[in-house]
Amino acid sequence: MFGYWLWIALIGGLLLRHTDISKITSHSRRKLALLIPITCLIIYLSLFQNARQSTIVYRDTERTTLELEDNDTLTDIIPITKMNSSKMYQNLICPKPTVYVGRQYISRLRSNVQMKYVEADNPDVGQGGWHKPDWCNPKRRLAIIIPYRNREKQLIYLLKHLHPILQRQHLDYVIFVAEQNGTETFNKGMIMNIAFKEALNLMSFDCIVFHDVDMIPEDDRIPYCCSDSDKPQHLSVAVNEFGYKLPYGALIGGVFQIPTKDFLKVNGYSNMYWGWGSEDDDMYYRLSKSKLKLTRPPAEIARYTMLYHIKGKRTRRYALRLGA
Numbered sequence: 328m329f330g331y332w333l334w335i336a337l338i339g340g341l342l343l344r345h346t347d348i349s350k351i352t353s354h355s356r357r358k359l360a361l362l363i364p365i366t367c368l369i370i371y372l373s374l375f376q377n378a379r380q381s382t383i384v385y386r387d388t389e390r391t392t393l394e395l396e397d398n399d400t401l402t403d404i405i406p407i408t409k410m411n412s413s414k415m416y417q418n419l420i421c422p423k424p425t426v427y428v429g430r431q432y433i434s435r436l437r438s439n440v441q442m443k444y445v446e447a448d449n450p451d452v453g454q455g456g457w458h459k460p461d462w463c464n465p466k467r468r469l470a471i472i473i474p475y476r477n478r479e480k481q482l483i484y485l486l487k488h489l490h491p492i493l494q495r496q497h498l499d500y501v502i503f504v505a506e507q508n509g510t511e512t513f514n515k516g517m518i519m520n521i522a523f524k525e526a527l528n529l530m531s532f533d534c535i536v537f538h539d540v541d542m543i544p545e546d547d548r549i550p551y552c553c554s555d556s557d558k559p560q561h562l563s564v565a566v567n568e569f570g571y572k573l574p575y576g577a578l579i580g581g582v583f584q585i586p587t588k589d590f591l592k593v594n595g596y597s598n599m600y601w602g603w604g605s606e607d608d609d610m611y612y613r614l615s616k617s618k619l620k621l622t623r624p625p626a627e628i629a630r631y632t633m634l635y636h637i638k639g640k641r642t643r644r645y646a647l648r649l650g651a
Contacts, residue, residue: 421463421497428495430546433488433632440483449490456486456502458494465499467533467553472522473540474515475506481540481634489538492547500551501526516596516606523595527587536584542566544582545630551584558622559585559614564629571630579614579621580607581631593617 452458459465471489475482482504493500505522507513519537526532534553542563554560563581565571593613600606614621623629 419463421460421465424496426495428547430630431488433543433545435632435634439480440487442483442486445483445487445490448487449494451494452490456504457500458490459499460494460497463497465497465552467499468531469493469498469500469534469536469551469553470523470526470532471500471502471536471538471551472519472526473502473504473538474518474522475504475540476513478540484634485538485540485543488543492544492549493551495547496550496552498552501530501532512601513603514598514601515603516600516609517598520595520598523590532587534584534586535590536562536582538582539563539580541634542581543632543634545632546628548628549630550624553586554584554622556622557586558620559583559589561621561623562629563631564623565626566631566633568633571626573623573626577608577611579611580604581633583607583610589614589617589619593619 446452449458451461471493473482473485486502489502503522503526505518505525507518523535526535536551549562550560551562559579561579561581561583563583564573566581593610593616596606597609600609611621
C-alpha cells in the first residue's frame with residue numbers, strides 16, 4: 328500500500344516539474360491545494376494501518392495486565408495471536424503465560440453445574456478432554472488423572488474451573504477420569520495406577536497430575552505445567568479444610584504432580600490400600616526411599632477449596648511397599 332502511494336507522489340512531482348506554473352489557472356491551483364493534503368492523509372493512514380497490524384501479531388508477548396469488561400467472561404481470555412494463521416506459528420514454542428486472573432472465590436454451595444455449559448464454555452477442548460494450543464507448541468505434554476466414583480456434580484464443577492486454567496497456561500493436556508466399577512471398597516491407588524498405564528498406551532506424557540475430584544483450584548497461577556526442575560510437586564499446599572495450612576510435611580494428597588520417569592521409578596502407588604487414605608502417605612515414603620526431592624509452590628498461590636463429601640471408611644496405615 329505504501330509503495331503504491333509513493334509512486335503516485337513521484338509521478339505528481341515529475342508532472343509539476345515539467346509544467347509551466349505561470350499557466351496554471353487560479354481554479355487549478357485550488358484543486359492542487361486540496362489534492363496534496365488529501366494524498367498525504369491517505370499515505371499516513373496506510374502507514375498507520377500497517378504498523379497497527381504488525382503490532383497485533385506480537386501483542387500477546389507484551390501484555391502483563393488483564394482488564395475485564397462488564398460483558399467479558401474468563402473463557403474470553405485467549406492469546407491475541409490466536410487470531411492469526413496457525414501456519415505462522417508452527418515452530419513457535421509456547422511462551423510462559425503473562426495474563427492471569429489470580430485468586431478466585433470458589434463457592435461450595437453452587438457446585439450444581441451442567442456439563443453442556445462446561446462444553447459450551449470450552450469449545451477448543453477436543454473429544455476425550457484433550458487440548459493443545461493451535462498457535463504455539465508446548466514443550467511438554469501433561470496427563471491429568473482424576474480417580475472417581477459417584478461424584479458427578481463435583482466432577483463437572485472441577486472441569487468447569489480446571490479447563491480454563493489449563494488453557495490459560497498454554498498447556499498440551501489430556502484429562503483422564505478413572506472410575507472404579509461395582510460396589511466394592513474404593514482402591515484409589517490401584518485406580519490411579521490403571522489410569523496411568525492406559526494413558527501411556529494412548530500416547531507419551533512428560534508428567535502426570537493426580538487430581539482429587541473434590542479439590543477445586545482457587546488460583547490460575549498454580550503451576551500445572553510440568554516442572555522445569557523436573558521434580559515431583561505437591562500442588563494442593565493450602566486447602567480451606569485445613570485452614571489453608573499444611574497439616575504435616577509428609578502430606579502429598581489432593582493434587583500431586585510427578586514426572587513420568589519418576590512415577591515409574593517408584594513403581595507407582597501401592598495397590599494394597601482399600602478404603603479412604605494412606606496411599607498418598609505411602610507415595611511420600613516411596614519418593615524419600617528413591618531419593619526424589621519433593622517441591623511445593625508458594626502457599627499463597629497453591630490454594631484449593633475442598634468440596635464437601637462424606638468420607639468412606641479410613642484404612643489403617645501400613646509399612647512402605649515398594650513392590651506392591
